[in-house]
Amino acid sequence: MKQFIFDTPEQTKELGQRIAQGLTAGDVLVLNGDLGAGKTTFTKGLATGLGITDVIKSPTFTIIREYQGGRLPLYHMDVYRLENGGAADLGLDEYFEGDGVSVVEWAQFAEDELPDDYLALTFKRTGQDNQRQIEVVPKGGHFVALMEEL
Numbered sequence: 001m002k003q004f005i006f007d008t009p010e011q012t013k014e015l016g017q018r019i020a021q022g023l024t025a026g027d028v029l030v031l032n033g034d035l036g037a038g039k040t041t042f043t044k045g046l047a048t049g050l051g052i053t054d055v056i057k058s059p060t061f062t063i064i065r066e067y068q069g070g071r072l073p074l075y076h077m078d079v080y081r082l083e084n085g086g087a088a089d090l091g092l093d094e095y096f097e098g099d100g101v102s103v104v105e106w107a108q109f110a111e112d113e114l115p116d117d118y119l120a121l122t123f124k125r126t127g128q129d130n131q132r133q134i135e136v137v138p139k140g141g142h143f144v145a146l147m148e149e150l
């Protein structure tokens with residue numbers, strides 16, 4: 001486990017950019033934390049790190065947005081609106097096993113659908129205005145090496 005404390009959105013994006021460097025096709029990142037904690041901000045940095053130039057918008061109402069044009073495709077999912085179930089019908093495994101990188105916001109609402117290996121990030125406000133705490137935990141063996149690079 002690694003823990004980071006950041007004072008600006010730029011720092012959170014920079015972590016996303018750094019993590020992007022080590023990602024390969026089929027990698028899955030799950031992001032948990034309250035509304036406004038910084039999950040989408042992190043994903044913007046990740047997209048930049050993959051070389052995606054499109055503006056990343058929160059996929060809350062669309063559930064899944066796909067971005068091409070980078071080193072790998074990015075599948076950005078926000079399953080918040082599936083709070084009462086429904087994640088099983090989305091066919092998330094098609095994305096997880098695909099040729100891109102999948103990022104799932106509010107992953108606790110899709111817990112049963114998650115693969116064996118994923119990188120789990122938990123975002124928290126610390127109480128100070130713009131400060132955020134981000135915990136990074138590798139689930140399964142696949143992300144252990146990437147973690148050491150962080």
Ligand SMILES: Nc1ncnc2c1ncn2[C@@H]1O[C@H](COP(=O)(O)OP(=O)(O)O)[C@@H](O)[C@H]1O
Binds near residue numbers: 012034
């Ligand atoms: N240190 C920080 N890291 C990330 N976001 C921050 C930080 N400080 C302030 N913010 C702001 O908090 C908001 C986070 O929103 P967002 O990333 O959409 O959160 P979430 O996707 O978790 O709901 C943004 O407006 C962002 O600019």
Ligand SMILES: [Mg+2]
Binds near residue numbers: 039040041058078105
């Ligand atoms: Mg979000």
